[in-house]
Amino acid sequence: MEFNFFGWGKACFSCGSLFHLSGLDLCRVCYSYLEKARSPKGFSSGQNDFKKPIYYLFDWQRSSNPVLNQLIYELKGGQARKSFQILGTRLINQRILWGGPALLNSPNVIFVPAPASLSLDKARNNSAIDHAGRLALELHGLCKSRIENALIRTEAAPQHKKNKKDRQKIRLKLRSSNGFKQHPKDLIVFVDDVVTTGATALKAWQVLGRPNHFEVWCLALRG
Numbered sequence: 001m002e003f004n005f006f007g008w009g010k011a012c013f014s015c016g017s018l019f020h021l022s023g024l025d026l027c028r029v030c031y032s033y034l035e036k037a038r039s040p041k042g043f044s045s046g047q048n049d050f051k052k053p054i055y056y057l058f059d060w061q062r063s064s065n066p067v068l069n070q071l072i073y074e075l076k077g078g079q080a081r082k083s084f085q086i087l088g089t090r091l092i093n094q095r096i097l098w099g100g101p102a103l104l105n106s107p108n109v110i111f112v113p114a115p116a117s118l119s120l121d122k123a124r125n126n127s128a129i130d131h132a133g134r135l136a137l138e139l140h141g142l143c144k145s146r147i148e149n150a151l152i153r154t155e156a157a158p159q160h161k162k163n164k165k166d167r168q169k170i171r172l173k174l175r176s177s178n179g180f181k182q183h184p185k186d187l188i189v190f191v192d193d194v195v196t197t198g199a200t201a202l203k204a205w206q207v208l209g210r211p212n213h214f215e216v217w218c219l220a221l222r223g
């Protein structure tokens, strides 16, 4: 629900309340409910076959926190710039808490967003960004580091010719035929909204030339 008069801003996207909105366009009640999904740790050393660090904000179990589900859905709509900024800032803080390389103003940090769906990419003339791209843009702005929209999804074979396992295969490739330019010292940060099995991140790592320094930043990790 969009609601805007005399600078009042939006209604809480979860319950519709117009009062006490937090920066995430949630009222205080819904905001505190969202915070219940906040991960106390925010770090995983990898997911299934993917053994690279994952930094995240929320523990996600489907239907366990309706406000978190709504937030992810809201972000997919791509409207809430302020929400991306707030969540981006939190992700950076989360990463800094865990230590590691200098992230701010570093030309050695490259954010690579999870690619938009193929149809969106085509519709926007091969330069599409969606929610992962928006988040990566905010992180890039906040860190003053690099961003490369380096990956695209590729066309899958006709669905009826494939079995279930094939359908689930993730198909990514480099956007540029000139490859992905990087220095061995670079830290590649793959940005996505929800990480479930880590299969997309693993595929991204492979397609990007298996960089030594590679990590995933996401909003929610599905355990």
Ligand SMILES: [Zn+2]
Pocket: 012, 013, 014, 015, 016, 017, 026, 027, 028, 029, 030, 031
């Ligand atoms: Zn609310």
